Amino acid sequence: MTREYNVAILGATGAVGRRMIEQLEQSSIPVKELKLLASSRSAGTKLPFRGKEYIVEETKPESFDGVDLVLSSAGGSVSKKFLPEAVKRGAVCVDNTSAFRMDPDVPLVVPEVNGEQLKNHHGIIANPNCSTIQMVMALEPVRRKFGLKQIIVSTYQASSGAGQSALNELNQEAQDYLDGKNMQEDAKILPTKGDKKHYPLAFNLLPQIDVFEEDGYSHEEWKMIHETKKIMLNDMDAPEIKVTATCVRVPVPISHGESVYFTVADETATAEDIRKVMADFPGVVVQDDPENQVYPQPIDAVGKRETFVGRIRPDQENKGAFNAWIVADNLLKGAAWNAVENAEYLVKEDLI
Known part of the structure; x- marks a missing residue:
């Protein structure tokens, strides 16, 4: 039986976050449950995914309970605050901010170029800068x-x-x-x-x-x-x-x-x-x-x-x-699509 994944998108209402939802919708990742997370200001916003409407929730540490995969694009300070919490709860995170890019323990990955580095992850993968x-x-x-x-x-x-x-x-x-x-x-x-x-x-x-x-x-x-x-x-x-x-x-x-x-x-x-x-x-x-x-x-x-x-x-x-x-x-190869593509690689190689 194909494994399904509980996915959270952090920063779901931003320009990249919305495109992450679209790219995830078109991806090969089997999504069991989706959580859309953002700041308290954006909580309550409704966004569509695969024919259903999802309500955006305010991000809290417990938001990541039961989550397998996090796609994040909510700003560096938010990533630093919440992604270690998500990892602690068992999630693997693909982060689109600069928060962890230069951390020697965090793979910085463009799948076509250095996808094999995903095998060395410790819970967080960094998406490089768009340029x-x-x-x-x-x-x-x-x-x-x-x-x-x-x-x-x-x-x-x-x-x-x-x-x-x-x-x-x-x-x-x-x-x-x-x-x-x-x-x-x-x-x-x-x-x-x-x-x-x-x-x-x-x-x-x-x-x-x-x-x-x-x-x-x-x-x-x-x-x-x-x-x-x-x-x-x-x-x-x-x-x-x-x-x-x-x-x-x-x-x-x-x-x-x-x-x-x-x-x-x-x-x-x-x-x-x-x-x-x-x-x-x-x-x-x-x-x-x-x-x-x-x-x-x-x-x-x-x-x-x-x-x-x-x-x-x-x-x-x-x-x-x-x-x-x-x-x-x-916003796509430079951000949302590269993140989802990293996630597809993680799923394919059973790295989550």
Whole structure:
């Protein structure tokens, strides 16, 4: 008889939480009972799942009694407070926040890239940052075949990466701009809620995502550097691949874009070779026909689970170096779908 699982979604009413419900609905996971959890403010909200309506409950430690699997996207402080409680009660948790990503005892997993790390879990699995996920999806097949020496990435990150409220703020600013009003009055969240100043994103670019570290890098840039190393080499400080990042918030609702420059160890590799290994990798779709203006666009990636890559071309000045353009829905492969995909792997390998 097929085992069924009691599943809880923590942060069920948020932009990612709602998509976790949708992705779980479409997944292969046999769900016996579903619990939708959120803050007291959202308790009482009704959300659908597989033809039934579920009432969102306020999260408490005892909410996790009898739960086998937790999918979490409620913010780092909430994860730190409640996920150890869930583990204590026997649940396995897949967390979409940054709370546990750099913990050496917590696997940081993109299933297609390093799914085998799930076998080493101690109750909590971390979902990587959305911008990191799509980059390693595109570059892991290159690393396996030709070796990776260096990655230089500039991101073009959608407003929804900062949550539903940031997306709402962008929409309001755009409307005010078109109405000739002052957008500055709408800016209360971006570039990051926890910093001193806030700026409009509509018709603008913000070269700050998260707070700045002492070395001048934003925390988002720090995450991309160290998460990439941990996912690919199982060591957040691995020297074998040099990684640097510039992360920029752009006035796009959903789907991140990334301009990636990378250097391979095998200098005989051609752009066609790179194209082929990427196209053969599960979950990656190559859209690369410049002659016919075919390349990935954020607007086309919305609602899709795949990572899209195009503009693959060699650096004419440096042998073994290439450029690529990578796009993915930051709320799906960058968050909800990657979490559910991790859960599917756990179920398939009987790791819950």
